[in-house]
Amino acid sequence: MFNRGQGQANRARRVIEAFRQHGATSPENAMTSEELGLPGRFDKFMDRRGGSSGIIVEVSEGRYYLD
Numbered sequence: 001m002f003n004r005g006q007g008q009a010n011r012a013r014r015v016i017e018a019f020r021q022h023g024a025t026s027p028e029n030a031m032t033s034e035e036l037g038l039p040g041r042f043d044k045f046m047d048r049r050g051g052s053s054g055i056i057v058e059v060s061e062g063r064y065y066l067d
Contacts, residue, residue, distance in 0.1 A: 015042070019056070019066035030063040 018038055024031040033042040046058060057067045 016055075016066060019064075024065045025067075026065055027057075027059045030057075030059045030065040032062050033064070036064075 015038060018036045019025060019031075022031055022036050023029050024036060033040070043062065046056065046064070055067060056064050058064050
């Protein structure tokens with residue numbers, strides 16, 4: 001009934017919007033997932049697959065920004 005890919009795209013948009021709303025768009029303004037209000041599974045996702053996209057960059061352990 002629902003397209004699984006569409007759900008993933010919606011989640012990705014929400015994550016990107018959180019980075020923009022909080023101003024985490026440069027290494028100097030990197031934030032933790034907690035500061036961004038993201039779910040706890042975000043860090044696990046970044047460890048497994050998300051870090052390879054290059055869209056969200058980890059500058060130090062657990063601090064990320066939207067590139």
